[in-house]
Amino acid sequence: MRFAPRAALLAAWLVCLGLLYLLITHTLVVGTDLRSFMPAPTTPDQKLLMDQVGEGPGSRLLLVAIDGMPEAQLASLSHGLAASLRKQPAYPQVVNGDFDLAALDGQFLFYRYLLSPTLDTTAMDAPFLADQLQQRLDDMASPAASMLKSLLPRDPTLELLKLAERWTPAKSPEVKDGVWFSSKGEALLLVQTQAAGFDPEAQEAAINGIRSAFAALPGSHGAHLLLSGPGYFSVVVNAQTRHEADVIGRISTIGFILLLLVAYRSVTSLLFGALPVATGGLAGIAVMALCFREVHGITLAFGFTLLGVAQEYPIRLLSHRRAGETALASVRGLWPLLMTAIASACIAYLAFYASGVGGLQQLAVFTITGLLAAGLATRYLLPHLLPERARDVATTPGLARLRTFFDELPRPRWLPVPIALAAAAMLYFAPGSFWENNLAALTPLPTDMLMTDARLRGELGAPDVRYLLVLQARDADGVLALSERVEPDIDRLLAGKALDSVELPSRYLPSAATQKARQAKLPDTAALEAMLATALKDTPFKKDLFAPFISDVAAARSAPVLTPERFASSPLGQRLSAMLVNRGDHWVGLATLSGVHDADAFASLSAKTGGAVRLLDLKEASESLVAEYRTRILKALAVATLLLIATIAFALRSFRRAWHVLAPMTLATFMVLAVERVAGIPLSLFHLVSLILAGGLGLHYALFFERDTGDPDEQRRTLHATIVCVLSALLVFGMLAWSSIPVLRAIGLTVSLGVAFHFCISILMAPHASKE
Amino acid sequence: MTMLLMLAWTTSSPAAPAPDANALIASLGRPAPARTSFAEARFSSVLDKPLVSSGELAWLGQDQLERRVDTPHKETAAIAGDKVTQTREGKSPRSFSLSRAPQLKVLLDSFVALLGGDASRLGEAFTVQLDRHGEHWSLALTPTDAKVAKQISRIVVDGQGTEPRCMRMEEGDGDTAIDLLGPLAAKMPSEPTREVLVALCTGAAP
Structure with a gap:
């Protein structure tokens, strides 16, 4: 292809990418609710859990401590x-x-006779x-006089x-100067x-709001504001994850570029090689x-x-070019195999x-969209852009020696047996x-942060994050009635020290x-007077002092409940x-508990x-x-495995060849599992x-090693491409392995x-043309 | 006593009362526990006539104060640290934070400082003004904290020699409580008026 059409194609491609970018900036809404990455709940308790994670009263609570100044x-x-x-x-x-009586809004003040148990x-x-x-007269002669005096005309029964008293938490910290203080003086x-x-x-906005409100207070300079609680943790984890991912991403991108420059010694190849992945990502x-x-x-x-994975496609194309062959011819030769890999x-x-998980x-x-777009771009667009002539990587110094080294490794047919046995033993x-x-094990919180949280929670009598008492009824009023009915039972549990306190x-x-x-x-006005x-x-x-009292009682008597x-x-x-909480056909009341010592004691209540x-x-x-979620993923994986076997067997039209591709993949996968387990790492969804x-990635290695043509140059190109792929994967994921975020x-x-095992096992198990 | 005196003399700060007031305050110091009987008349906008009660005030050292009422009904109010506990015959004790009863906080501050002979503590919480008429004197204490002053406009302690005779607490809304202390407590009239009591306190009446 001559220069002008090539420039036109490049321009058209870039314009398409630009349009995609515009489309994205106009339609993409990025959410941050971590719950969409959690499994879909099935039982009522799990559904409640998912609603509560994040929206329950406990998880929306921030614990705040101020220190660094005199009391x-x-x-x-x-x-x-x-x-x-x-x-x-x-x-x-x-x-x-500082319990202020204004907590009961002025408009509801007269409801006190309906809210207080006095009349029961x-x-x-x-x-x-x-x-x-x-x-009250005695009160007037007591030190409490000035405190009660203003209440008297309206509320002589107090x-x-x-x-x-009823609304003050049962267990609360020491009060000094009218506010709560911890035992450490915060x-x-x-x-x-x-x-x-x-x-x-949203939590970050709320926390920043608290910080700026604090900073705006006169005299706050020099005092220290300490925050804790689930919301604060989610902000910390989010920021930490983003920060680490950014740093690691930056370093590995630089490494990746250097690697490709060394491998292909061409800036144009490097730049064009990035286009398919960019296309895949944007699409x-x-x-x-x-x-x-x-x-x-x-x-x-x-x-x-x-x-x-998609970066492999252009790498394969770049590595497999022969001297003198056009890029289009190279890609045609590679395409059946690449198509198998993509599919x-x-x-x-x-x-x-x-x-069944939204995020997944x-x-x-x-x-899938990205892989297809990147694959098609590598097949139908990229070859038209690449320079007519390219350096044959088969001539890379040292490559021939490396290939000979690999060829001369012993590759006994019984190799899968000891590997499988070793993996099984390690797993056992x-x-x-x-x-x-x-x-929680996946949330990387510093221990001191968790200890601070436990300490503040204990001092504040703040509710447990682990337990909730669920009260279920047909409607909201039913929940309240149920809550009243079980109050005596709960009091018995409190007396029996099954728990420290409850908020019904x-x-x-x-x-x-x-x-x-x-x-x-309540008496009518005439009777009361x-x-x-x-x-x-x-x-x-x-x-006539008590006229406000008389009018409040009258209001309480006639008001709707x-x-x-x-x-x-x-x-x-x-x-x-x-x-x-309204849950469609019924309502639930969520009572927060603190200090649950005997969870079994609730069984009789239930x-x-x-x-x-x-x-x-x-x-x-x-x-x-989580366990249920895992079962689903494992089932999906089993189905995927069957489909994969069928696809590979169909593509290669031979079960024997399919074995050479799938056996190394399977063994390598089990080796990864075995090594991680021996290292004492319990497996999470992220491992799966x-x-x-x-x-x-391993599939690519096995497919390409299996396709040995007997042409030593082509063998070397395969090795070159695979090594570039392995190194780039190791570069990116090896960096992640050092992260502090679980x-x-x-x-x-x-x-x-995985990449290391897949590479080693597939090269050792590949049938070798020269030996067959 | 000498110790307290020396303490009072040596700890003078810019806000401290005038030397004359200092000397008087120092002379009022008593070793804890110090007790005195009292009779109180409370004049309030919610009452048609003053409310009279009597009993004993006791300073137990540090910030511990006990106010026992014997008539008309037995009741004890004990202040310890930030907590006030009220015990009434036949009722379970009730407690509340001192910060919710600023009047009580002021009373505690003034009382403890006076009985401790601690002029500098008094000077921290109040502007002190001394007025002498021969043997008789009046210490007017105005709270320095504007928020407190809104509730308690001032306390006047009247005395003779080294004996305080009266405490008059004037509240922001015009209500007044007048406490006759020590021997004077026995002289509470059955239907007191402010004028009669002030005369008793300042020594204008026998």
């Missing part, structure tokens, strides 16, 4: 921070120990009022204080975010953006990793689609558990029936709303309520979820995913080991 200043910073955050809707609940045990009659007024706060706990981006993202409403950030990161890899990646399905769409004797079921929904709002019963006990007049007779209180929806407009109602009240062990639910990638490390280590 009095810390206390005023705590007051200031709480006041500032309470003004922002992003933080529905901020508690720091007593009637609002003359003797009760007289006793209450006498007590219902607000009873409610305040001022403590609990902040609930509107943002879901496992949405790192993959574009299709994904069109197919899915939102694309997960992790899909993009993993997708580009997996797409690394097989696509089939393997289909297993991701069958996993996106990954499958991305990689490997220490530790085979599978990693703990999702009915603590904040009684059921409609209870409210109605209390309402019925008469009783009050009697009670006031012998006291020094001013006669307070529902969770209406209550939700106040801070306490918000807290209740977070505990009540039996008594017919399962309507039960303890949800989030750890157990997540582990069962990486094994598939390594398998895809997920990245799992991928890096598995793929690096």
Whole structure:
């Protein structure tokens, strides 16, 4: 091809890429919710878990500690921070120990007679009022006088204080200067975010909001703000993962470019060689953006990793060019084999689609589209751009000697037997558990961060992240009624030290029936005025002092009962709303627990309520979820393996040749498993995913080694291409293996080991033309 | 006593009261535990007539104060650190944070500083002004913290020689509590007025 048409083709290709890029920037929505990368839940508990991971009251809680200053200043910073955050809707609940009566919104103040249990045990009659007024008189002569004086006209029975007591957490830190302090002298706060706990981006915004509110406080300079909690962790993990992936990506890209320059000694080849992968990447993202409403950030990161296989296509083309042969002729010779490789890899990646996990399905769409686009571009576009003449890599110094070295290695036919036996033995004797079921083990949090979290959680009496008490009923009011009904049972569990404390929904709002019963006990205005007049007779209180009380009782008597929806407009109602979840045909109440010592003690409660009240062990639910997820992936892999065998056998039209391709792949895969297990690494989903990638790469090596033509130059080209591929894979994934992030490390280590084993075993098991 | 005196003399800060007030405050110091009987009349906007109670005030050392009411109903309020515990006959004890009762905090501050003869502590929390009429004197304590001052506008301690006789606490909303201390407690009239009590305190009445 002459220069002009080539330039035109290049320009057209680049324009297409530009258009794809534009399409992507206009349609792609990147999501960060980690849950789309978790398995799809099947049991009700698992479904609840997935909703709770991120959105439950526990996971939206941030623990805040302020230190580095004298106590009095810390206390005023705590007051200031709480006041500032309470003004922002992003933080529905901020508690720091200063219980202010304003927590019960002014508009709901008269509801106190329906919310407080006082009327359950007593009637609002003359003797009760007289006793209450006498007590208030004593209060007036006590040091509490100035505190109670302002409440008196409206609330002579002090219902607000009873409610305040009811709503104050059972176990709370020491209060100094009106705010919570830890035993280490830090001022403590609990902040609930509107943002879901496992949405790192939204959490980051919430955390930055807290930091800037803190920085804006006068006198905050020099004080230290410490944060903890699930939301904070998700932000840290996200930032850490992104940072490491960036650094590793940058280093391995430079290494990759250097490697290709050394291998082909041509800048043009290098630049054009990058085009198919770029095409694959952009096409993959574009299709994904069109197919899915939102694309997960992790899909993009993993997708580009997996797409690394596609770099093999141009490498094969570049390495297999003979002197004097046009690129088009080279690619025609290679195409049947490349097509087999592309089809097989696509089939393997289909297993991701069958996993039923949103994020992995996106990954499958991305990689399959990307591989096909990169493969087709290598076949139909790239050859027209490459220079007419190319250096034959078969002449690379040292290559011939290396090939001879490999040829002269002993390659006994019985080799698979000891390898298989060794792998089996290693797997059998490997220490530790085979599978990693703990999702938390994949989150790389520094130990000191976890210890700080445990310490603050203990001091604040903040709820366990592991357990939740689930109360299930037909509607929200049913949940409240159920919660009231089990209160005595829960009290017994508390008394028996089965747990330290619990926060039931009915603590904040009684059921409609209870409210109605209390309402019925309220006297009408005339009766109340008469009783009050009697009670006031012998006291020094001013006669008309209690007019606000009379009008509040009248309001409480005639008002519609307070529902969770209406209550939700106040801070306490918000807290209740977070505990009540509508799940389609039913509602569940989620009571947070702290200090669960005896999870089995809840069994009788569960039996008594017919399962309507039960303890949800989030750890157990997540582990069962992971195990189920793995079963699905393994099944999908089994299907993929069968399809792969069929594809290879069909493509090579011989089971014997298929054996030469598939046996090394299988053995190498088991060797990777065996080595990782012997090293004591329990296998996670990420290892499985990486094994598939390594398998895809290994397939290429085996296919190309198997296709030995008997032409020594072609053998050398095959070796050259394979070595470039192996080195580039080792470069990229070997770097990942050093990462401090368990997920990245799992991928890096598995793929690096895989590439090494696949290369060694397939070269040793390849039939050799010269010997046959 | 001498120790306390010396302490009071040596620890003077810029905010410290005038030397005359210092000397007086130092002379008021008592070793803990120090007890005194009291009779209190409370004049409040929520009441038609003043509320009278009596009992004993005790300083148990450091920030521990106990206020026992004998009439009209038995009740004990104990302050220890940040916590106030109120015990009433026939009722379970009730406790609350001192920060929720600023009046009590001020009382504690002034009382402990006076009984400790600690002029510098007093100077930290209050602007101190001394007024003498012969044997009689009045120490007016105005809280330095504006937030506290909104609740408690000032405390006046009246005395004679080295004996405090009265504490008058004036609240921000106009309510007043007047405590007659020591021997004067027995002189609480059955239907007191502010004027009569102030006269008693300042020695204008016998």
